[in-house]
Amino acid sequence: MLTRREMLQSAAALAAAPALFATARAQEKSNGFTLPKLPYGYDALEPHIDAETMKIHHGTHHQTYVNNLNKALAGMPDWLSKPVEEVITKLGELPEKARTAVRNNGGGHYNHSFFWQVMTKPGGAGPQGELLKAIESSFGGLDGFKTAFTTAATGRFGSGWAWLVPGKDKPLAIVSTPNQDNPLMDGGPKPILGVDVWEHAYYLKYRSARAKYVEAWFNVVNWDQVAASFAKKG
Ligand code: MN3
Numbered sequence: 001m002l003t004r005r006e007m008l009q010s011a012a013a014l015a016a017a018p019a020l021f022a023t024a025r026a027q028e029k030s031n032g033f034t035l036p037k038l039p040y041g042y043d044a045l046e047p048h049i050d051a052e053t054m055k056i057h058h059g060t061h062h063q064t065y066v067n068n069l070n071k072a073l074a075g076m077p078d079w080l081s082k083p084v085e086e087v088i089t090k091l092g093e094l095p096e097k098a099r100t101a102v103r104n105n106g107g108g109h110y111n112h113s114f115f116w117q118v119m120t121k122p123g124g125a126g127p128q129g130e131l132l133k134a135i136e137s138s139f140g141g142l143d144g145f146k147t148a149f150t151t152a153a154t155g156r157f158g159s160g161w162a163w164l165v166p167g168k169d170k171p172l173a174i175v176s177t178p179n180q181d182n183p184l185m186d187g188g189p190k191p192i193l194g195v196d197v198w199e200h201a202y203y204l205k206y207r208s209a210r211a212k213y214v215e216a217w218f219n220v221v222n223w224d225q226v227a228a229s230f231a232k233k234g
Pocket of ligand 1: 057061196198200201
């Protein structure tokens with residue numbers, strides 16, 4: 001059970017999310033990149049994603065990507081002041097010696113900032129409206145989407161991500177990328193949903209059972225956020 005104080009804190013965090021994001025961007029301009037606050041508590045995604053995993057994933061893994069991105073771009077104030085989305089789409093313009101570190105850590109920062117936003121406490125209504133229609137016409141329905149997305153997530157060898165993106169032939173498509181890559185890096189579409197399939201995202205609770213993690217993760221997808229991104233095509 002949440003205490004009244006915790007409920008008030010999480011309600012305040014949700015209400016303040018856009019403002020926090022803007023604040024993080026403003027700080028990025030002067031001091032390099034910063035870890036965004038989670039838009040909910042570490043335990044908000046329980047029982048599907050455990051609090052300990054969220055704490056380590058956000059506070060250690062994501063923080064490390066931020067720190068290493070700042071290190072990789074040290075002495076390059078123009079790059080340190082760009083939004084991370086712009087950085088990861090212009091990797092080819094970077095000095096070659098910085099490129100791999102920025103790809104890995106800029107990708108890590110972008111992907112995790114995105115990942116926190118596409119999850120929310122369980123119990124939502126699932127996809128609705130235009131998004132649901134697009135899922136139906138692209139995958140034959142929500143179950144068909146889940147099957148195809150799980151196949152992409154479990155089929156990714158080693159570490160990486162599975163993504164839902166605006167499609168070409170159909171309204172939506174599923175892709176997967178290795179490491180901390182993102183479809184945006186190679187001129188692809190901007191994802192509207194993604195799942196982290198690095199072992200650090202699920203090993204404490206699910207051990208090596210990646211498919212079980214993905215199955216549980218569907219319960220915490222923030223479909224309202226996905227629908228908003230779909231409406232503006234990413
Ligand atoms: Mn991760």
